[in-house]
Amino acid sequence: MKFFRPISVRKPLFLTLIVLLMTGISMQAAEPKKNQSRDSIADKYKWNIADLFASNDEWKQKKNEVDGQFEKIASYKGLLGQSAARLYEALEFYHNVEKEFARLMIYANLQSDQDTRVSENLAMKQEMGQMGTRLEKTAAFMEPEILAIPDAAIEQFFKTEPKLEKYRMYIDDIQRRKAHTLSEPEEKIVAEAGRMSGTAQEIYSILSNADLPYPTIKLSDGREVRLDAQGYSGSRASNVREDRINVFNSFFGALDGYRRTFGTELNAEVQKNIFYKNVRNYESCLQRALDKNNIPVSVYHKLIENVNKNLPTLHRYLKLRKRMLGVEELHYYDMYPSLVPNVDLKVSWDEATEEIKKALAVLGEQYVATLDKAFNSxxxxxxxxxxxxxxxxxxxxxxxVHPYILMNYNGQxxxxxxxxxxxxxxMHSYFSNKNQPYVNxxxxxxxxxxxxxxxxxxxMDYSLKKIKDQDKRLSLLGNYLEDFRTTLFRQTQFAEFELKIHELAEKGEALTGDKFTEIYLDILKRYYGHNEGVTVIDDLYGIEWAYIPHFYYNFYVFQYSTSFTASQALAEKMIHGGPEMVKKYLNFLSSGRSDYAIPTLKKVGVDMTTDEPFNLAMKKMNAVMDEIEHILDAKGK
Ligand SMILES: [Zn+2]
Known part of the structure; x- marks a missing residue:
């Protein structure tokens, strides 16, 4: 599970698709293939962008054509509520332009990404960025106009123009926000306030990325590191404990010196959310944030409740970590070093494609056949x-066309x-594109x-069944456990902090740097079992909240935990599922946004409003720990 940056959900579809799916993986150390020129790599290992456009000339021609259609989009302004036929025509026209635009943009992006040094590629990519902004501006009138159409009129539209049906979800997703939409002059004021809405985050970013005087320390091997956010995350996993202590105390000490400024910034962000909650008539900041994606607040509360109920499972892991690291007392600075030295698990590309096909065979023949297409076409x-x-x-x-994947495969x-x-x-994109109209x-x-x-x-499940070498198994299992800690527990810990500070502010309590630290420390100690003697949490680390940029993303992080939970539950169900489950899963992959997220997951048997998915994930985590303990016992460790 890799971090993805938040984006506004009501962005045009093409932006959602492009920004969303980037995965930050670090490049591995040198391997012979690394510096081979692009020309020397066989075609079958390179994507074929000619599937999008045969040449740059053809691309340019199409781009001019699409550009010429913007004017017609603008010509629908003021007419969307006029009649069903007119609304349908406008939606068809706009979405077709957007679809063609996305194809143009992907061509420019892929070409630039395959060699970022070529300035013509970069220029094409930048042109598309500007064109995208213009498209967004040109079409900005559509949502407010659709929102303004009265309910009864919309229902009548669906009756008189059956073709409009494919836009039902799109229209409903806009119209359901009616209760939180204001009169026109009020909306103008809210829009004006938008000028100030990014300020807290901007100041936070400047202070933490540029202005804060981060310390430079000397590690035990003589190396000097400047402990900014990057230096901290790069050195906190050191195998030398003295170095870890030094890194933690110096980094968090530096942040703590600025806790009043950090606190004022974060309070400003919370107050902004309260402003929008109040003017848009929401019961809470949480409700407003989740309403964007039509997620019930109960999903958020249930996650926090379940994680708290299962803290003993996290504590079991922490005790195991203590045993494997061989330390007398586990401290917060002991979280990051690898549990076992990373072992070499080499896999060539051709082996990897075969292994993946076998591992994903439980998803059915159609899935595997599509994997073959991806590998061979x-x-x-x-x-x-x-x-x-x-x-x-x-x-x-x-x-x-078809989805594309960029990899930097290095054989591990x-x-x-x-x-x-x-x-x-x-596969999710492929099946959804194939089975849904563009809009969904x-x-x-x-x-x-x-x-x-x-x-x-x-x-992981497949590999563990196959790999017999105990050190390799330990390495895989240990990394898997860390995924549970960092994605499921840690992100929920953040989500709980975020909820708590907003609730206090909603009650009118003052929030300062010291108050944030007090709240954060309380949650941190509870999660890590400080009072039960599981992990020692020094008070200084209560400032960690100042290191997390996600607190400026408006209740975003809980989705790391929920999607991890859902995926673990789903994998469990697929392994034990059979043909009925395969069918459901393909339906899930094919559903795009034809329904809201929670009902879509429910149809594949994962009901995020119940405890079941979470319990399945915990069962998995406990099974992984059983396995590790079993191996350690056998080794006499
Ligand atoms: Zn991803």
């Missing part, structure tokens, strides 16, 4: 080459796992990481 750009963008992503926005198990992850996105093809953000993470879990 040049959907994937497999290997690094000089100038290529780093990391990995899946890009599913070329509706009429982690690379294979990343490939399985990206294939999860790609891109899946909602709440579901974005479910199919991808489920694939990782299935690959």
């Amino acid at each position: 040049r959907w994937i750009d497999a290997f690094p080459n000089p100038g290529k963008r780093s990391g990995a992503y899946s890009s599913g926005g070329a509706y009429d 198990y982690d690379d294979m796992s990343t490939l399985a992850h990206e294939l999860g996105h790609t 093809a891109s899946y909602p953000i709440f579901l974005a990481e479910v199919a991808s993470t489920a694939n990782e879990a299935l690959l």
Whole structure:
């Protein structure tokens, strides 16, 4: 499960598709293939962008054509509520332009990403960025106009124009916000206030990324590190405990010196959310934030409740960590070092594609046949080459073509796992594109990481059944456990903090840096079992909240936990499922945004309003720990 940056959900579909699916993976150390030129790599390992456009000339021609259609979009302004026929015509026209635009943009992005050094590629990408902004501006009138159509009139529209049916979900998703929409002059004032709404986050970003005087420390090997956020995350996993203590105390000490400023910024962000909650008539900041994706607040509360109920499972892991690290007392600075030295698990590309097909065979023949298409029809750009963008992503926005995957495959198990992850996105896009009209093809953000993470879990399950070497097993199992801690527990810990500070502010309590630290420390100590003697949490680490930029993303992080939970539950169900489950899963992959996220998951048997998915995830986590303990006992460790 990799962090994805938040984006506004009501953005045009093409932006959702592009931004969403990037996966930050770090590049592995040198391997012979790394510096091979792009030309020397066989075609079958490179994506074929000619499936989008045969040449740059053809691309340019199409771009001019699409550009010429913007004017016609604008000509519908003021007419959407006029008649069913007119509304249908406008929606068809607009979405077709958007679809063609997405194809143009993906061509420019892929070409630029395969060699970022070519300035013509970069120029094409930048042109598309500007064109996207113009498209967004041109079409900005559509949502408010649709929102303004009275309910009765819309119902009549659906009756007189049956073709409009394919836009029902799109229209409903706009119209359901009526209760929180104000009169026109009021909306103008709210829009004006938008000028100030990003300020807290901007100041936070400047202070933490640029102005704060971060300390430089000397590690035990003589190396000097500047402990900014990057330096901290790069050195906190050191195997030398003295270094970890030094890193933690110096970094958090530096943040603590600015706790009043950090506190004032975060309070400003919370007050902004209260402003919008009040003027838009929501009961709470949480309700407003979740309403964007039509997620009931009970899903959020249930997550926190379940995590708290299952803290003994986290504590079991922490005790296991203590045993494996061989320390007398486990401290917060002992969280990051690997439990076992990472073992070499080499997998060639051709082996990886075969292994993934076997691991995902439980998803059915049609799924595996589509994997074959992805591997054999040049959907994937497999290997690094000089100038290529780093990391990995899946890009599913070329509706009429096929998804693409960028990889920097380096022959390790982690690379294979990343490939399985990206294939999860790609299959989700492929089946949704194939089965939904364009307007409903891109899946909602709440579901974005479910199919991808489920694939990782299935690959893990398959690999563990196959690999017999105990050290290799320990390494895989240990990394898996860390996923549970950092994705499920830690993100919920953040979500609980976020909820608590908003609730206090809603009651009118003052929030300062010291107050934030007090609240954060209380939650941190509870999660890590400080009072039960599981982990020692020094008071200084209560300032950790100042290090987390996500508190400026408006109740975003809980989705890391919910999608991880959903994917673990889903993987469990697929492993034990059979043909009925395969059918349901393909329906899930094919559903795009034809329904809201929670009912969509419910149809595949994962009901996020109940405890079941969470309990399945905990069962899995406990099984992983059983296995580790079993291996350790056998080794006499
Ligand atoms: Zn992903």
